[in-house]
Amino acid sequence: MHYYADYLQLLQDRKLLLPSLPRAIRPWTAQFICHLFDCHEFPRILEIGRGQGHSYGLFRWLSPQSLIVSVDPAPHPVAQQIADAFPGPYRFINTTSNAAFAQGLGQEFDLILIDGDHHYRAAQQDWQHTLQVAASGAIVLFDNLEHVDGCGKAFYEITADGLVLRKLAQCGDAAVWPKEKLARGTFGVVLLR
Numbered sequence: 315m316h317y318y319a320d321y322l323q324l325l326q327d328r329k330l331l332l333p334s335l336p337r338a339i340r341p342w343t344a345q346f347i348c349h350l351f352d353c354h355e356f357p358r359i360l361e362i363g364r365g366q367g368h369s370y371g372l373f374r375w376l377s378p379q380s381l382i383v384s385v386d387p388a389p390h391p392v393a394q395q396i397a398d399a400f401p402g403p404y405r406f407i408n409t410t411s412n413a414a415f416a417q418g419l420g421q422e423f424d425l426i427l428i429d430g431d432h433h434y435r436a437a438q439q440d441w442q443h444t445l446q447v448a449a450s451g452a453i454v455l456f457d458n459l460e461h462v463d464g465c466g467k468a469f470y471e472i473t474a475d476g477l478v479l480r481k482l483a484q485c486g487d488a489a490v491w492p493k494e495k496l497a498r499g500t501f502g503v504v505l506l507r
Contacts, residue, residue, distance in 0.1 A: 343501060424449050424451075
């Protein structure tokens with residue numbers, strides 16, 4: 315069983331715990347991801363939107379052997395420090411998600427996090443691209459549903475068609491503790507066939 319508090323302690327011990335982390339990954343969201351990894355194996359992970367590398371680090375800690383491909387147009391030095399601190403196969407692609415998909419990612423992915431550009435059109439494009447690289451039975455995490463005119467709108471437009479087995483929303487801290495100051499993050503989960 316993995317606990318988010320253990321991951322935070324490890325970051326603190328390695329002097330990688332940044333003040334921005336509580337805003338980047340909310341506790342309930344992170345613990346949900348921990349439980350997801352306790353129940354499933356994800357040999358290939360795609361992360362769209364890396365920022366400072368908080369999600370990347372959590373994925374790497376939860377699954378040291380997984381290949382993680384992380385796409386973000388703006389490389390951040392902390393993300394590289396986290397990658398260096400947690401060994402395992404990875405590839406950072408420093409470009410937009412549209413450019414990365416156009417170049418080809420070369421494989422299918424078992425877990426995909428869509429957390430890049432939160433505008434509607436970009437999130438919608440990321441979803442369409444995701445369908446092209448998702449392995450059979452993949453799980454897609456769609457972050458920041460609170461952007462109701464952006465990625466939230468793109469998520470809620472997803473229909474249970476032949477590819478989508480089930481959609482779960484709203485998950486995350488805002489759904490559990492809606493009045494907490496840092497409980498702004500909500501995400502959706504899409505289970506693919």
